[in-house]
Amino acid sequence: MKNTIHSDQAPAAIGTYSQAVRHGNLVFLSGQIPLVPTTMTVVEGGIEAQIHQVFKNLRAVCEAAGGNLDDLLKVNVFLTDMGDFPQVNEVMGSYFTEPYPARAAVAVAALPRDVAVEIEAVMAAPGGS
Numbered sequence: 001m002k003n004t005i006h007s008d009q010a011p012a013a014i015g016t017y018s019q020a021v022r023h024g025n026l027v028f029l030s031g032q033i034p035l036v037p038t039t040m041t042v043v044e045g046g047i048e049a050q051i052h053q054v055f056k057n058l059r060a061v062c063e064a065a066g067g068n069l070d071d072l073l074k075v076n077v078f079l080t081d082m083g084d085f086p087q088v089n090e091v092m093g094s095y096f097t098e099p100y101p102a103r104a105a106v107a108v109a110a111l112p113r114d115v116a117v118e119i120e121a122v123m124a125a126p127g128g129s
Helices: 046-064 082-095
Strands: 002-005 020-023 026-032 072-079 102-107 117-124
Touching (some): 026 072, 082 102
Antiparallel strands (some): 072 117
């Protein structure tokens, strides 16, 4: 059985998807882009600000699912410029401690709203059996 997860502290879905879906012991978090939830506009301030906003959005969805970023098992990072990868590492280090989640990083031609980064994740569901 799948259950959808929603947080008002993360951007509302702008398409035919849920912010996250729980199935059994896993929560699948949809890709988050650097939208400010209250305004649904892209955060200002460059790539580091965008990466921070994405992790804030992911954290809000994790919390709505009863967990936190430490419960993430895998993150997939999508970048329009792989030159931004060092900033991803630096910012990610401020949100995680070891053991870090598994990660993939992929260069893409474009992302919604012309942002530079999108991140999706898989989380271990708290209280799962």
